[in-house]
Amino acid sequence: MFNLFGRKAPRSNIKPARGPGETVREADLRYLQEWVSTHAVVEAFVEPETIVNEMSVVLVDITGEFTRRRIGGPKGIDVISSTLGVPVYDVEETGYPQRMREKIERDRILRKREEQRERREKLQKERERGESQ
Template sequence: MFNLFGRSRKSNLRPPRAPGDTVRAKDLAYLQKWSASRAGVEGFVEPETIVNEMSVVFVDGTGEWTRRRIGGPKGIDAVFQGTGVPLYFAEETGYPQRMRDRIEKDRIVRERLKQRERRARLEQERER
């Protein structure tokens, strides 16, 4: 079935994939650079969903992380061969605690910065 814009409904449900169902060259280059500059990097493959194509999350020893699309199953092999980072399936293993701790710490830091900015604005308004 086609809609007004000439695209089938089925095609609207699928996320845009990388060429050849594998990782894009620029994404692989980014992951190589990112993992080479950090220690203790592990990768966690995230499954394809209706909204997103398959992706990988790299997490370093401190919990800092980055995410890139890898297209499809062929991308898993390409990422491993291109970076040498051990890969796990996030659905099976979950994400490491150090990543969750880092996300929470970063959230707290952002909230504190917002509070400081609000206080500074209030003090400036009081001085006027």
């Protein structure tokens, strides 16, 4: 707490953020290439760097399904554009596509319905146990 005896703080597994001159990691690029090859009509949306997150790209397909990966910095935009061969947009200028927002909302509704179904089943089982006693 106060480091009274001069002991070193425990090391963290957190890696420092990449600098703005860096680019997409190989593993991330391979993942994005595979994702593009298995989805139809893909577009890329670049998200700006924030205090918490590195610059990233969101790939969105025709159904609204999406994936997100860090791209390091502005050089990563060029790599994404040339390697993936998909249109690239700045999310601050265009916003997220409507199909992505609709998919997120559909998934949220389906999750809530499933949670409600599970609660009803649990309540029904509790009632059945109470009646049998």
